[in-house]
Amino acid sequence: MSLVEAAGTSLVDVTDLTVEFGALRAVDGLSFSLAKGAALALVGESGSGKSTVAGALLGLHRGTGARVGGSVRVAGTDVQAASDEELRRVRGAKAAMVFQDPLSSLDPYYAVGDQIAEVHRVHARVSRRAARARAVEVLERVGIPDAARRARSRPHEFSGGMRQRALIAMALACDPDLLIADEPTTALDVTVQAQILDLLHGLREETGMGLLLVTHDVGVAAESVDDVLVMRHGRAVERGPVGEVLAAPAEPYTRELLDAVPRVDARRTGSPATDEVVLETIGVRREFGRGKRALTAVDDVSVTVRRGETLGVVGESGSGKTTLGRMLVGLLEPTAGEIRYEGRPHTGVNPAVQMVFQDPVSSLNPRRSVGESIADPLRARGDRDEERIRGRVRELLERVGLDGAHYDRYPHEFSGGQRQRIGIARALAAEPRAIVCDEPVSALDVTTQAQVVALLGELQRELGLALVFIAHDLAVVRQVSDRVAVMRRGRLVEYGPADEVYDSPREPYTRQLLAAVPALDPELAARRRAARRAPAAV
Amino acid sequence: GPEDSDAKGSGGDSTPHKGGTLTVLNSEPQTDFDPARLYTSGGGNVPSLVFRTLTTRNRENGAAGAEVVPDLATDTGRPNKDATVWTYTLKKGLKYEDGTPITSADIKYGIERSFAPELSGGAPYLRDWLVGAADYQGPYKDKKGLSAIETPDARTIVFHLNKPEGEFPYLATQTQFTPVPKSKDTGTKYESHPVSSGPYKVVKNENDGEHLVLERNTYWSAATDEERKAYPDSIDVRSGLDSSVINQRLSASQGADAAAVTTDTNLGPAELAKVTGDKKLAARVGTGHFGYTNYLAFNPKVKPFDDPKVRQAIAYAIDRSSVVNAAGGSSLAEPATTFLPNQKSFGYTPYDPFPAGASGNAAKARELLAQAGHKSGLTVTLTHSNNKDFETSPEIATAVQDALKKAGITVKLQGLEDNDYRDKIHSVKTEPGLFLAHWGADWPSGGPFLAPIFDGRQIVKDGANFNTGQLNDKSVNDEIDAINKLTDLDAAAQRWGALDKKIGEKALVVPLFHPVYKRLYGSDVKNVVISDWTGVLDISQVAVK
Amino acid sequence: MSEALAAVETAGTDLSVPAASGARQFWRRLRAQRAALVAAAVVALLVLVALAAPLLTALEGQDPTTYHPTLIDSARGGVPIGSFGGVSADHWLGVEPQTGRDMFARLVYGARVSLGVSLGATLVQVVLGVAMGVAAGLGNRWVDLVLSRVTDIFISMPLMIMALALLAIVPGSFPRPVLVALIIALVSGWATTAKMVRAQTLALKNLDYVAASRLSGWSTWHTAVRELLPGLAAPVITYAALLIPANISAEAALSFLGVGVKPPTPSWGQMLTSADVWYQAAPQYLLLPALALFVTVVAMTVLGDGVRVALDPRAASRLRIGTGRKREARADTAVPAGEPRKSRKEDRS
């Protein structure tokens, strides 16, 4: 951008960075640098300190009570030593950050265009009108259709993908040298994720800015960057060109991480499926609301789940997966059609059909001990013998791989993966024949995800459970499912044996979904990207 | 205007002059401004500026002010021999605010209106005294009119009473005796603009008497009115004010408030404490006595008060000094041992049948209780109202409670909402055994003070009863009749005093105190006259220049 | 209160996050706030003073009802003789004008009524509000409609007017402080609490853990008691802390209109009522109860705020910079950094 900056050799220089939150050392002696126009991914499991590093680049820890050590230079400015005023000049203008959650990262009260203009005016002395024009311009650039009009919309009127684009546009408005994208796609569907990654890639080609991508998804990293830095417990584990690190990891931890990533071409093995039908839906339909605002969430869906079999349900957000799952367990009444349990029509909840909820936080009552939660089905059944109940709960806890002595602990004392196991234990306590798992792993990082998936498979084999596995991650679904149902806008688009659906999809939509799955191989990713661009160009 | 108010010092010229605006700061709005509906003593204060009556109170300081004098009439009334027929002649040249002459027929009509149920609210005497008036329903329903009142000509009016009433001239001071021109009568709407016969007319009446502006009635002539001075050009009455605010404003005397008085707000104890510490303020306080007694009332139909010894014991035990303190201290209340107010016109005869001293005679009380069979003390309930008036209010009740404690009498308090309290104490069926009560004079004489409370024939079985002791003693009744025959008011007064003493010995009430009125007035107010009739500064005499 | 406002009131507690994560955490967060601790101590002291009123006055050697005519100047309206309203070794805070009753005794006895009435009223408001709110939130459309209308009716009733009417209707033998508390509670407060609880219930009832409880086979009511009530505790406690000062003021206002507790029982509201005109002649008479009231309200409010903060993990810490990708990620890493994470092998077992 200017001559002064050109004097420095690299855009980012991080030396021996440590960040401490109280007793917790979130980043521990991390050093790396990023050349102008280069792209680096920080990958690692949840809590490894990636976001903390990203924040440190912009000096966002200032005034929060966090202790920051080491040195951080961004585009020639020493972030640690800079005054508040200098720091403000770095933020946005030199390095701009794209936050993860696109809805909450925009002010709900102002038009998207105005927010971008506001940020632009902080760094450029331009009139209000010029700033607005600039906002429209960058919105256009990130591919918002009819940008002039949509600039006046407020964030809630945008879809998730559009919001993410708007955030990127906000960064572009300031013409930064460095774009820091902190998990820019975690909340998005595979298809939208692919679009955003493509956009980032395109922008980088166009403007030549540097990119620091923070992600826990190795696939995302493979798609978008040149170099990758693997972090664990605040330290760098491994660093190198993305192709090398992914193809031949030097460190065992990296290998472990890569192993845990589910592959879309890995088929299910050792399924205990039988022919005995446990759950069945016959042309179920579910509407929400009445009159003009009525919305059909699930429309004429007929599926079957058999003993020992796993039915995978995939589809983009809002396609009706959860609604279908809730109808299966009786938490929602179908508007039309019927649910059958063991061949007989059934309404209302049924302890023999349980559910494992998507969000392990909200599915456990924070004020009751986990033992009490697990014991619920036992007590509801009329069991009064304290000793027996405790004994059974202990068994269940151990069954899902937790310490049986954790009966009296509270949910917050467990990690996300552990909580998901508690949810499974509670479902098991009812001695169900079928369990509907609503996105049981999408909140977890890959390693934990792998553990939970393995546990479910194990239980299925042992108990002959019928499982419904809802997820938007196609790779995970393939790994666990015997048969797959693909949903779109409430309808069943494709339904059949997993291998058939994945290997020779009949519907274009299914193909589109599969094409959007990030590949671990950067070269394959580049080819796919080109393929994706082609139809768009038509 | 506010600017010229501080130009004048307080000294110098104290002679009253005409002109200026007198402000009246009141707490109670003049919601009733219809002469038929008013229940006032001596024609009221603000109403008396607009309404003239056959007779009126003498506008002079002290005891002289308790006399009745002619107003519209040439004299205070000419009785027949046994005082059952009273004749009045109107002065010449009397006019309403529109210039039309005032006639005796208008006075008759004014009285008749007061019988209409639409315009109820006045005193009961006309109904009780006039021949054939008990069932009269007023001129709207009953076109024939009251035959007990005759108007042989435009200036003469004759009243026929069903029993001798020597005090009829006093009654003729009440606003029901105001002339009302029939053609101007608008029924219940009349009060928004009553036709003036007095020195001022109503030019503004906002929010049902909340804000009144009175200006000179040019047809009024001082020559026909010896009583009202009418110095100010206009009078601005503001009501609905908090009483402490009124006193604050009067003491600050800022702007228009320098020419302000109040006709309904006394100095409270706290304000008195402040005023007495400030000489300048103390000079602006008027003190007056109104015929009024606060007392403890017994219902002898309720045990244990059927036993005279118990009543006497309580009379002995009472600590008048703490009661007086609760009522505002020695400057605002005088201990009372007689039922009649301590003024000559009432025929005040000092007596104290159960001397309790200043702070109660607990020993004597215990002795009497023991005689009555309550050796180990007694528990009684004292009913009072929850009004914040320092009269029948909780403050007085707790003082009584504390005093009787010393004599071994445990008093439980029963505070009632004002309406409830009134309903209860004035109904023979629900009347409590012991309660706080008060009585004020409709005019300064023993008659309206003693008769309603102790005349056995005035016990009302199915309505509002004021003979709370339910005394029906033939000798008392006869004496009341005898005194009513007297047209010599001084002679009558003496006999009222004697009767009071006789009744007092029955211990049906324990007189507690007579209130003293202390009122602040603005720094520009002159010619302050406070009669013993009303006890408050008479605004018809006040000048602000 | 409107539904909108109810939503506002509940906004402080994010439902998807465990509001209070255990009593221990709560105490830790509460203890971390010095102001809240001081406030808690003050409240405790006030309650203690109220409970120990007979003891304290016995210590002073006075009682709240005995008249001392010799200590006041009868000619001057009954103003206390001596400086600071007649402060002496016998009368620690002086005496009341007009009666000479002991101020200290009246003040400490007044605490009983004022605190008792306001806490009692708050209790009724909370119990009734929670019951009605939960019933409306869980009931079907008709139950909700009827209960919401009833709530609206109570909300649109003017407190003062209903109080005047009700106090006149109820027989005098009914204990007055109880009556005053009941009237304050019934006419005001409970309805707003009910609205707030209803909004909260509607939000909570869609949470997964409530659904999970239903899946276990429990009845709706059992689910309500077991799963909803604990979740309501946080916002209700917070709200109750706001109700207490409002109720204290309501009692004072009722006294002003002459319908408060019965004399000679002292209450702060009643003292204030009779004292306001004495502001110039005997200022301490006004200042003492006013100060007591002020201290109480401030202490209760600060304590309430403290409890709110302690109940709300988000408010407890200042802005975080982490992505907070999914909230459980933080809990996940709550294991001290130094301690190695459980290996996958252990986890699989």
Add this chain to the structure above:
Amino acid sequence: MSGFTGFVLRRVIGAVVTLFVLSVVIYVVFYVTPGDVAQITCGPRCSPAQVHQVAQQLRLDDPLYVRYWHFLQGIFAGQDFSTGTSVEHCPAPCLGQSYQSGRQVTDILLTKLPVSFSLVLGAMVIWLLLGVGTGVLSAWRRGRLSERVLTAVTLAGVATPVFVIGLVLMIVVCGELQLLPFPQYVDFTDDPEQWAWNLLLPWLSLALIEAANFARLTRASMLETLAEDHIRTFRAYGVGERAVIARHALRGATASVIALNAVTFGSAIGGAVLTETLFGLPGIGQELVHAVKVVDLPVVVGMVLVTGFFVILANAVADVLYAVADRRVVLA
């Protein structure tokens, strides 16, 4: 759109039902309240016969439901009253006639409402400025001394009953310092300047009580907004702290402030009894207390209905404004 209309319609129907039930409740409650209306109206020393006449005149002998039916008729069809000399018509939304003064309740309301509105509207401006201002400052200066002082001052407002604040203000400002004349209501249409000067102290007293609620609410919602993710976005783009507070955090608090304000406004219209009494403002609250004392049922019911109407209206307006101010509510 249809959702919004439906929302408003449901609100209106609900309000009508609520008002109807409210009027029945008030009727019944005051019917059983002690205080013989006829006796009070007639005067303390009326004879039973006279009291009976008055009762007939006021139709007090009719059973309760008949009286209530007349009341309803009056609202929808108007009513005729006798003044004694003539017949007066009270047109359709007729709330009856005062037992005491014979005035039409609607007339009384028309004279009292402007006073109450003057009081509450002015106070509202002050409590908003004071409350929101304090809230913003204390959110900004959180934890510092200035915040503590501000908090204590506003809390002193809630803690002190209005009659104490009002009287002391009046004694000091009008009596001792003589900065202002003692308040006395002047109609706005007569003299706007005097109107304002005279209402200044009542406004302040009323506002001081309410301001603390606004301060607390503003502070709480601002802190909440400040903790939200989008604030982090603007900070990360170098937007200054002042702009963040003023543009984003305060904007986040407006919805709740609007909601609280509407509700406070509604309840203060009929509920500012003490302020009106103390300052002698002839508003609804003062009239109501008086009417209750003399058991003037038509006035009591009329006033309660009208104030109830304002409370309900304010609640509805609050909901609508809240929905408009915070689009996320509509989404949810």
